[in-house]
Amino acid sequence: MRKVFQEELTQVGEQLVEISKLVSEAMGKAATSFQVADVDLAEDVIAADARIDFLQTSLDERAIDILALQGPVASDLRMIVGSLRMSASLERMGDLARHIAQLARLRFPSTVIPASMTETFNKMAEQDQLIADKLVVLLESRDLEVARDILKANSTIDDLHLSVFKAIAAPDWAESPATTVDVALASRYFERFADHGVSVARKVTYLVTGEWQPQGI
């Protein structure tokens, strides 16, 4: 019985890693579709999001079964409840990658953002990709050094997000209202993606150390 239980816990952990890999792939494709106006790639991301949603539901059902049948306690219980929360954050990251792809599809064959913003958004996409990749490593290894990298990337994204809003409010901003809204929303999607990544990193940290550190990792 005990052995079956440990296997089930391991499977939940593996399913989290699987979802995080799909999220990383989604962000990679979404960012490219957004940067080069590739509508096929955007369609890929939009279609693939259903798989992430399905895996989240399946992980949650498995976790609830474990709660019902095994009555885990202490660190096992924390791990199961933590997994329910992490799967919700990962699912939301998938949604945000889909939102970015949907913007790319909406504006195709144009790019979503004006040339003046390309560099800023490239940097944001790069940091989000880094966060998504590091999350896979963190969920596999539970190496808290990786969690710190995620926090650092998020801080860079916060600065970039702020710079986008400053650019929009500057007197020399001359883009159309529709483009202005696209830029603001896209920036918010990239920024929220990173926030959810941090939220997962914090949960892993909590599971490893048993201590909740809302102000840092």
Add this chain to the structure above:
Amino acid sequence: MRKVFQEELTQVGEQLVEISKLVSEAMGKAATSFQVADVDLAEDVIAADARIDFLQTSLDERAIDILALQGPVASDLRMIVGSLRMSASLERMGDLARHIAQLARLRFPSTVIPASMTETFNKMAEQDQLIADKLVVLLESRDLEVARDILKANSTIDDLHLSVFKAIAAPDWAESPATTVDVALASRYFERFADHGVSVARKVTYLVTGEWQPQGI
């Protein structure tokens, strides 16, 4: 033992109701501060959000204790896991009310939105308030008729949100870039608030009927 357990479950339910009441109050004040540029009211909402966050954490700890100590099964287990999820949605609704209040504070003494948009946003605020109020009733009564009202209000908000983005993209839109972004973000905050309300309503429906109905209530 059994009696203590039932009392604990009841307390979790009551705490959800308490949080939903604070969320409703937050939306009411946030909407007013946004509509009439009342910075004191906006500050109230921003300060009160910490209380919602605290109550969510406290509810979650209580729910996890119940899982650890009582090993609930079947509908009790569903109720506890459902409560963990609903508290997360309610907490997010509190955040969104805070975001609306923060916009009001940022633009004070001006209003956030231009006069041409007042009516649309008044309607959105009204429907969000209705959703927040109905959620309190739903969590207290578990009357699924109320869940249907929430779904209907959300559908109205979706239409209003769409109309805001159409107005921004129309050729006669003449607002500044900063105002354009404010309008887009505010509309998204009101719309997301309703989405989370629907998500709570669906969970209550699931708890009552045991059936998941993603396409309706």
